[in-house]
Amino acid sequence: MSAQARLKRMFSEEGKCFDVAIDHGFFNEFSFLASIENMKEAVETVVRANPDCIQLSLGQARHLQNIPGKHKPGLVLRTDAANIYGSKLPEYLFSEVVDHAIEHAVRLDAVAVCVNLLMLPNQPELHYQCVKNISKLKTECERFGMVLMVEPLVMLPNEQKGGYMVDGDIQKIMPLVRQAVELGADVIKADPCDQIEQYHRVIEVASGIPVLVRGGGRASDEEIVNRTVKLMEQGAAGIVYGRNVIQHSDPERMTQALMGIVHKGDSAEKALAVLNGEGGAHV
Template sequence: MSTPGSSYRLNRLFDPRSGRALDVAVDHGFFGERSFITGIEDMRATIDTLIEAGPNAIQLSPGLAPVLQGTSAANKPALVMRTDIANVYGNPLDEHLFSLVFPDAIEQAVRLDAVAVCVNLLHLPGRPEIREHCIRGIMALRQEATRYGMPLMIEPLVMQDNSSGGYMVDGETDRIITLVRQARELGADLIKADPTNEVGDYHRVIEVAGSVPVLVRGGGRAPDDELLARTQAVLEQGARGIVYGRNVIQHPDPAGITRALMSILHEGVSAGDALATLQSRSAGGAA
């Protein structure tokens, strides 16, 4: 579905050396869940830290995107703009669930000079109406994104049964590839997909996405060694990048973990060497 305008924007997302990207997601506050904003209460400070660390992009809601775009820092990260809001993460859940897309999201993204927009494709067991809302929103975004040359990143999220309260991600490979394929069929220019429980299965996600670049979600907080090893593994299987949020912004050293991830992405550094560098940085005091 890419148009010339969208490919121009993607040139600012993917690193010219590696063809890969690190997008740090800081749009968590948009979803109204208190635990999501731990570590990012002061968004000005958070964004300043990330600008200094230098990921390829920062993912923000329309209300906070101006904090990034209003800075004059040279070579600042590109903006990926979140377009939708849902209330599926609370514990306990609200009685009424919804997923809504800004009606003028693409125009806002153009005005804010975004390189892409991001929208959820939610699969909640027993709640097909939420998936329908997502599909309707994606269809509307696809039409406007094509008109304005704005790359559309679809985020397929397969959720477990919500018997424990809020919905949690389901990492079962077959369920992920089914929803990833639907994202491709709906016209995604980029797909932001969950890691599979069996990391060695990730080539199957890449296969079903075809020519659409896949960026892998980070999900909940993970130990540094696990996160870095998983990053290397999905890249070796064909992922074009990563979209990590809490694993960066809730890390004791956000700049350090960002640089470790960037070294794996763009310099081909092994997960073990990246971890050693991160640990030595921590031992010597973050700089």
């Protein structure tokens, strides 16, 4: 199977995709476990809303792939564990890829694998690790026809805001996205920039490779919905949201609202109506 065949499973005919990330337990952070302590239940809840993909780790992929039937989301397999998300950075930083990750992905019938391209202030060794990880995975992805999703992630200094805080500077996001493309990404998973109306520049620098936008930390329904509408208007191919779905009071309805924006071009007003139980579901 070629990567192109898997891409067609991942994206709609119009080239759109909503991937729900439930891989947060991979990173050894207590706060990341909120709402996903029971993974079987979390996965089943999201599957009912029928997004295009669900992003899971090697050890949790079974919760998706054990579900019977032909109609369920594709598996995006997270391949690397990192230790960079705490409020205080450890002395030694790493981003380690699972052994024989692509063979695992093929065995698990994944549509894609996801790997980080991390850019932390004054941490060139970590960036170097990520470049090596991507280079090795690319070779294996080509061999097995697997889709390579690269996640360029520019982070703020920990002393500024604590762990896992995104730097929305478009002048830092753009070159890292381009580096990911140059390294062979089939799909980009990137952060939004501070000025959403400028996001078309990130799309442009990706040079035709589809860009899925990360959701980041928890935000209000209005903020998430409005931001998603603007990102899709700027040319994003879709979204990869995790905590804003799984930590929502109604993950299924939030997924349906976001699917309407991504696949049907719903307005923010219509999406909020779906969230409030006033509109039809998009499943």
